[in-house]
Amino acid sequence: MATIGFIGLGNMGAPMAGNLVKAGHRVLGFDLSPACRDAASALGVEIMPSGAAAVSEADAVVTMLPAGKHVLAVLEDLLTAAKPGTLFIDSSTIDIASCRLAHGQAAKAGMLMLDAPVSGGVGGAAAGTLTFMVGGSEAAFAKGQALIQPMAGRIVHCGDASAGQAAKICNNMILGISMIAVSEAFVLGEKLGLSPQALFDVASTSSGQCWSLTSYCPVPGPVPKSPANNDYKPGFAASLMLKDLRLSQSAAAEVGALTALGKHAEEIYSAFEGAGHGDTDFSGIINAIRHGND
Numbered sequence: 316m317a318t319i320g321f322i323g324l325g326n327m328g329a330p331m332a333g334n335l336v337k338a339g340h341r342v343l344g345f346d347l348s349p350a351c352r353d354a355a356s357a358l359g360v361e362i363m364p365s366g367a368a369a370v371s372e373a374d375a376v377v378t379m380l381p382a383g384k385h386v387l388a389v390l391e392d393l394l395t396a397a398k399p400g401t402l403f404i405d406s407s408t409i410d411i412a413s414c415r416l417a418h419g420q421a422a423k424a425g426m427l428m429l430d431a432p433v434s435g436g437v438g439g440a441a442a443g444t445l446t447f448m449v450g451g452s453e454a455a456f457a458k459g460q461a462l463i464q465p466m467a468g469r470i471v472h473c474g475d476a477s478a479g480q481a482a483k484i485c486n487n488m489i490l491g492i493s494m495i496a497v498s499e500a501f502v503l504g505e506k507l508g509l510s511p512q513a514l515f516d517v518a519s520t521s522s523g524q525c526w527s528l529t530s531y532c533p534v535p536g537p538v539p540k541s542p543a544n545n546d547y548k549p550g551f552a553a554s555l556m557l558k559d560l561r562l563s564q565s566a567a568a569e570v571g572a573l574t575a576l577g578k579h580a581e582e583i584y585s586a587f588e589g590a591g592h593g594d595t596d597f598s599g600i601i602n603a604i605r606h607g608n609d
Contacts, residue, residue: 316340317462320373320397322366323407324348324355324388328379331406331466332538333358335377337443338465345369366401369397375402375462382558383413394424400481402458403428406447408559409568411477418451418476427455430476430512431463433481436550444468448486484566487559489598491580493501493527496558501534505605512537534600547599554593557584563565 316339321332324346335342336359344360348354352362363369370376370393378393380386386407395401403421405414405428414430421428431449439445446469449456456472463470473482493566501521504514507582515537517528531550532538542550567574587593587603595602 316376318343318372319462320344320366320376320381320393321357321360322346322368322376322393324351324360324370324460325379326437327406327440329355329358329360330437331379331445332360334440334443334465335462336360338501340462340465343373346566352583357458357537367392371403373397373401375404375459378403378407380407382404383409383417383549386417387413387420390420394420394426397426399425401426402455402462404431404459404463405429406431406433408432408483408562409479409480410562411569414450414477414480427452427458428476429459430479431459432479433466434483435468436485438467438550440466442468448473448475448479448482450474450481452476465545469484481566484559484563487556488563488574488577488580490527491556491560491584493525493605494531494533495580495583495600496523497523497527498533498598498604501601502605511535527598531598533598542596542598543601547596547602549594550594550598551568552593553587553595553597553599556597557581557588557593560584572595
């Protein structure tokens with residue numbers, strides 16, 4: 316079993332670290348938030364006084380942080396404190412440019428690195444069923460796959476450095492667009508006198524079928540476990556969807572890709588957050604479509 320440093324013990328990081336503990340690894344963790352440290356400690360993570368202390372004995376380091384600027388800033392200290400040959404696995408969702416800079420920092424320090432963002436939300440983090448989209452060399456992936464496994468339902472090696480982030484950004488652009496489309500269809504159906512259950516029964520077995528409909532239906536009733544049945548309390552907050560849509564548009568601008576629907580989805584979620592709904596589940600966008608951003 317390995318010793319793993321884990322930096323970033325928030326809603327996703329703490330349960331991910333806890334699953335590494337369950338698998339028999341020694342996990343040394345750090346987070347700036349006392350509440351996050353306490354939550355991770357309850358899951359068996361050994362809390363260290365600093366990020367450097369958490370990685371100094373580690374065979375591998377996992378980071379789960381809010382944005383690229385945080386990853387780059389933290390890496391400066393961690394790469395200096397870590398043992399030669401330590402594998403770094405960044406599971407944050409960050410911009411492509413920062414991801415490539417992070418890989419460069421690691422390579423300069425003589426370390427292997429994977430960008431490995433995840434899909435599956437807090438529920439998947441707790442259950443150990445996250446999908447990991449991994450970018451990095453074959454050597455780094457071979458070293459990291461077994462360490463990722465206790466946190467994962469599926470692991471996909473997408474290609475070289477930044478390919479994992481590219482896959483995550485493209486996937487979540489699809490998700491943001493499709494949730495708006497599903498929500499618009501249900502609102503239109505309501506106005507046409509169609510019951511939500513009838514529309515669900517047709518679309519879920521027809522050409523309109525998609526994950527936003529069958530797993531995360533934005534109206535109460537058809538999918539009992541969807542946030543719509545719990546007052547849209549977030550499994551994946553609208554503010555996080557907006558973050559990912561902004562990343563998609565930044566990447567699209569950088570490479571000259573036409574993503575008209577992605578851009579419009581960003582605008583819709585930006586208005587939703589601006590109206591004070593950023594902490595609502597992203598499927599709550601149906602309420603903005605139904606009533607406007609009131």
